[in-house]
Amino acid sequence: xxxxxxxxxxxxxxxxxxxxxxxxxxxxxxxxxxxxxxxxxxxxxxxxxxxxxxxxxxxxxxxxxxxxxxxxxxxxxxxxxxxxxxxxxxxxxxxxxxxxxxxxxxxxxxxxxxxxxxxxxxxxxxxxxxxxxxxxxxxxxxxxxxxxxxxxxxxxxxxxxxxxxxxxxxxxxxxxxxxxxxxxxxxxxxxxxxxxxxxxxxxxxxxxxxxxxxxxxxxxxxxxxxxxxxxxxxxxxxxxxxxxxxxxxxxxxxxxxxxxxxxxxxxxxxxxxxxxxxxxxxxxxxxxxxxxxxxxxxxxxxxxxxxxxxxxxxxxxxxxxxxxxxxxxxxxxxxxxxxxxxxxxxxxxxxxxxxxxxxxxxxxxxxxxxxxxxxxxxxxxxxxxxxxxxxxxxxxxxxxxxxxxxxxxxxxxxxxxxxxxxxxxxxxxxxxxxxxxxxxxxxxxxxxxxxxxxxxxxxxxxxxxxxxxxxxxxxxxxxxxxxxxxxxxxxxxxxxxxxxxxxxxxxxxxxxxxxxxxxxxxxxxxxxxxxxxxxxxxxxxxxxxxxxxxxxxxxxxxxxxxxxxxxxxxxxxxxxxxxxxxxxxxxxxxxxxxxxxxxxxxxxxxxxxxxxxxxxxxxxxxxxxxxxxxxxxxxxxxxxxxxxxxxxxxxxxxxxxxxxxxxxxxxxxxxxxxxxxxxxxxxxxxxxxxxxxxxxxxxxxxxxxxxxxxxxxxxxxxxxxxxxxxxxxxxxxxxxxxxxxxxxxxxxxxxxxxxxxxxxxxxxxxxxxxxxxxxxxxxxxxxxxxxxxxxxxxxxxxxxxxxxxxxxxxxxxxxxxxxxxxxxxxxxxxxxxxxxxxxxxxxxxxxxxxxxxxxxxxxxxxxxxxxxxxxxxxxxxxxxxxxxxxxxxxxxxxxxxxxxxxxxxxxxxxxxxxxxxx
Numbered sequence: 001x002x003x004x005x006x007x008x009x010x011x012x013x014x015x016x017x018x019x020x021x022x023x024x025x026x027x028x029x030x031x032x033x034x035x036x037x038x039x040x041x042x043x044x045x046x047x048x049x050x051x052x053x054x055x056x057x058x059x060x061x062x063x064x065x066x067x068x069x070x071x072x073x074x075x076x077x078x079x080x081x082x083x084x085x086x087x088x089x090x091x092x093x094x095x096x097x098x099x100x101x102x103x104x105x106x107x108x109x110x111x112x113x114x115x116x117x118x119x120x121x122x123x124x125x126x127x128x129x130x131x132x133x134x135x136x137x138x139x140x141x142x143x144x145x146x147x148x149x150x151x152x153x154x155x156x157x158x159x160x161x162x163x164x165x166x167x168x169x170x171x172x173x174x175x176x177x178x179x180x181x182x183x184x185x186x187x188x189x190x191x192x193x194x195x196x197x198x199x200x201x202x203x204x205x206x207x208x209x210x211x212x213x214x215x216x217x218x219x220x221x222x223x224x225x226x227x228x229x230x231x232x233x234x235x236x237x238x239x240x241x242x243x244x245x246x247x248x249x250x251x252x253x254x255x256x257x258x259x260x261x262x263x264x265x266x267x268x269x270x271x272x273x274x275x276x277x278x279x280x281x282x283x284x285x286x287x288x289x290x291x292x293x294x295x296x297x298x299x300x301x302x303x304x305x306x307x308x309x310x311x312x313x314x315x316x317x318x319x320x321x322x323x324x325x326x327x328x329x330x331x332x333x334x335x336x337x338x339x340x341x342x343x344x345x346x347x348x349x350x351x352x353x354x355x356x357x358x359x360x361x362x363x364x365x366x367x368x369x370x371x372x373x374x375x376x377x378x379x380x381x382x383x384x385x386x387x388x389x390x391x392x393x394x395x396x397x398x399x400x401x402x403x404x405x406x407x408x409x410x411x412x413x414x415x416x417x418x419x420x421x422x423x424x425x426x427x428x429x430x431x432x433x434x435x436x437x438x439x440x441x442x443x444x445x446x447x448x449x450x451x452x453x454x455x456x457x458x459x460x461x462x463x464x465x466x467x468x469x470x471x472x473x474x475x476x477x478x479x480x481x482x483x484x485x486x487x488x489x490x491x492x493x494x495x496x497x498x499x500x501x502x503x504x505x506x507x508x509x510x511x512x513x514x515x516x517x518x519x520x521x522x523x524x525x526x527x528x529x530x531x532x533x534x535x536x537x538x539x540x541x542x543x544x545x546x547x548x549x550x551x552x553x554x555x556x557x558x559x560x561x562x563x564x565x566x567x568x569x570x571x572x573x574x575x576x577x578x579x580x581x582x583x584x585x586x587x588x589x590x591x592x593x594x595x596x597x598x599x600x601x602x603x604x605x606x607x608x609x610x611x612x613x614x615x616x617x618x619x620x621x622x623x624x625x626x627x628x629x630x631x632x633x634x635x636x637x638x639x640x641x642x643x644x645x646x647x648x649x650x651x652x653x654x655x656x657x658x659x660x661x662x663x664x665x666x667x668x669x670x671x672x673x674x675x676x677x678x679x680x681x682x683x684x685x686x687x688x689x690x691x692x693x694x695x696x697x698x699x700x701x702x703x704x705x706x707x708x709x710x711x712x713x714x715x716x717x718x719x720x721x722x723x724x725x726x727x728x729x730x731x732x733x734x735x736x737x738x739x740x741x742x743x744x745x746x747x748x749x750x751x752x753x754x755x756x757x758x759x760x761x762x763x764x765x766x767x768x769x770x771x772x773x774x775x776x777x778x779x780x781x782x783x784x785x786x787x788x789x790x791x792x793x794x795x796x797x798x799x800x801x802x803x804x805x806x807x808x809x810x811x812x813x814x815x816x817x818x819x820x821x822x823x824x825x826x827x828x829x830x831x832x833x834x835x836x837x838x839x840x841x842x843x844x845x846x847x848x849x850x851x852x853x854x855x856x857x858x859x860x861x862x863x864x865x866x867x868x869x870x871x872x873x874x875x876x877x878x879x880x881x882x883x884x885x886x887x888x889x890x891x892x893x894x895x896x897x898x899x900x901x902x903x904x905x906x907x908x909x910x911x912x913x914x915x916x917x918x
Contacts, residue, residue, distance in 0.1 A: 063178035111173030176205035198508030281311035289317035304518030322497025328487025637783035648823035767838035805857035
């Protein structure tokens with residue numbers, strides 16, 4: 001294989017061309033560096049190095065203008081816009097920036113293709129009028145403003161160009177237009193030879209420059225085109241070059257130049273379909289691991305999707321001793337970028353207090369955690385303990401000290417919606433972070449911080465020069481645009497080792513082994529997306545590039561990578577989920593159909609072998625230490641919730657009550673169901689404790705209803721947060737709690753109106769008792785809190801409140817042995833019977849009594865009494881009264897359950913969990 005650049009240099013040297021007098025113009029700086037490297041190895045005597053320029057630098061040299069980036073162009077455009085717009089009609093910078101970049105892109109296209117802008121904008125304005133039915137007599141003010149915008153485009157365009165030219169600046173398209181206008185002066189004032197190497201798709205300005213230099217003898221063009229594609233008039237690879245060969249005056253009646261035939265040589269081509277981007281990166285590592293050092297020196301890994309850079313770098317095998325990354329690492333992908341972005345975002349939306357999730361995002365950022373070394377723990381504990389959803393700056397500062405306090409002041413002191421304060425604080429934050437990082441261990445982080453320091457310097461310069469950015473929201477937009485353009489360059493040896501690059505960096509370069517990733521439709525080619533105000537038909541009418549021309553450009557790059565390669569690996573993503581995934585590129589299909597056996601093409605899919613992982617239920621043996629913890633728990637007392645937790649799943653019982661593991665305490669942003677239950681229970685306790693030992697009255701209940709809103713608010717303040725419940729889901733939950741209590745109190749009034757009497761005996765009473773078990777050599781106690789004990793028409797009732805929905809069949813049993821076998825069916829009867837047993841041990845139940853549940857979601861069913869049904873489960877109910885015999889039968893099952901918990905031979909066996917609908 002002889003690389004194309006080598007072929008060009010060999011031809012020039014064979015003609016005895018004075019290389020030192022030549023200026024080489026190439027599509028990219030990477031190609032220019034490679035040309036100088038190859039030239040150094042070809043000449044056998046000292047020569048002065050020729051000038052090497054990219055096409056953009058060459059255009060700037062001709063135009064005599066300095067190109068500016070997109071952000072500066074946007075700032076300049078806004079200045080031009082304000083100069084051309086009445087003061088009372090001027091939109092703010094934030095609004096203009098939303099569409100300004102798109103308009104500047106169109107200005108670029110118009111200039112690069114040397115379009116008569118006045119006629120073009122007039123045509124575009126006419127299209128908008130037709131599209132929006134503006135010929136009707138009565139136009140709305142919105143329609144008038146919209147059409148006025150399109151009519152003013154020529155004015156904006158002219159003002160922007162005048163403004164930039166006064167400063168010696170230009171956006172890219174303007175550079176090309178001025179270069180095409182000044183090419184004659186350039187030809188007169190310059191001599192030497194201008195050699196254009198490896199170009200394909202040229203805009204109109206470039207075509208004019210190339211032709212004029214060819215016609216005057218100052219220029220020479222070396223096209224890299226395959227004969228097969230050039231002669232095939234349907235093939236997109238030579239779409240542009242065939243056009244130049246037939247339309248340029250210079251080539252009429254002359255041979256076009258040498259055409260390559262390397263693509264027809266037999267190649268080994270693999271097309272591998274691999275799921276997911278990470279899968280592609282891992283497969284690249286596998287390919288490279290089988291290469292020797294010599295092969296690696298002539299191998300390029302080309303990323304169709306440049307976001308694969310880090311996965312590929314992390315997948316390189318140990319045999320890679322050198323790697324040169326031509327493409328830069330996008331600064332927006334640096335971890336610290338999220339820190340600055342989030343700071344700007346939350347400061348832009350800051351009002352009086354800070355949302356705890358925004359605060360948590362900042363303080364839990366890996367870099368902040370690293371430099372504070374746990375200095376945020378006190379603040380985290382306060383947030384969880386007091387359930388703070390919103391925090392003031394003072395609260396944050398009171399719970400930090402030293403370096404952490406300095407850092408938090410920069411982050412959470414209000415920036416007063418002032419962009420200059422924001423940039424100053426961010427710069428100071430970078431300095432503060434830098435002083436707490438290790439120069440040897442944190443080199444990469446320090447490099448990222450330095451790049452952001454440069455970026456904020458640029459932002460500061462823009463703020464000083466232009467007065468457009470007046471809010472943090474505008475600053476945030478500009479920051480995101482700037483960080484998306486910034487890259488961090490890698491250091492490496494550019495001409496040795498494995499080459500890792502993007503598709504555009506591969507222009508003009510040739511490699512023996514090529515590994516191309518993400519050869520998917522939507523990536524190669526990129527598809528029909530277009531960021532433009534110009535309709536497709538208008539682009540076609542003025543010969544502006546459309547997605548068809550873009551596809552032809554991608555086709556050239558794709559086939560050029562294969563042109564001189566011997567071994568090619570084309571890898572695409574087979575994963576169907578997500579955008580641009582699962583469909584292999586049309587280039588692969590085209591390659592399959594057109595080769596007719598001249599290349600060895602192998603197609604296959606790589607499907608990872610992921611073994612099915614069966615869930616094994618855990619079994620925890622009861623060691624002596626576990627038995628000792630059970631003894632301690634028995635001494636403290638088994639509660640109904642603890643015992644029903646064991647029934648539900650012994651593993652949960654082991655974790656919660658033996659190991660003492662609780663769910664991590666998190667901020668309860670929306671009122672949780674258990675909090676709602678606590679609020680309702682405590683509100684009713686507050687109302688009913690005044691009637692202990694006496695009968696409740698309708699007047700007392702009416703008074704309680706009137707006091708419900710204020711009491712509910714007090715209970716939420718106590719159990720939830722000090723923040724008022726004035727909006728969102730919490731307001732709805734507050735109303736639900738209020739409705740539960742009011743509806744219950746009204747149901748009590750209706751009960752009294754029917755002539756019934758209710759006498760309150762106990763409210764939220766805590767009971768404890770011992771439970772002698774002969775089989776155990778240690779004491780066992782029971783404990784629990786009964787929501788309410790009353791006398792209904794002289795008959796005792798033991799009541800458990802439930803804020804959830806409970807049906808009558810959930811408080812019934814058939815066989816006593818079932819009561820500790822199925823949590824879903826029998827947890828409610830187990831609890832109420834245990835409360836009855838605890839009450840019975842304190843004051844024996846000698847007369848008729850009932851136990852059951854009042855469900856606030858099923859109030860119409862009233863008091864749901866415990867029943868034991870006939871054995872067939874279908875007959876009439878037995879007497880619902882709680883009797884000593886009933887409690888004796890329950891006691892027997894209770895002892896069996898506790899014996900099972902305390903039995904060293906019965907391990908904690910995990911149960912297959914059901915899905916419960918709460």
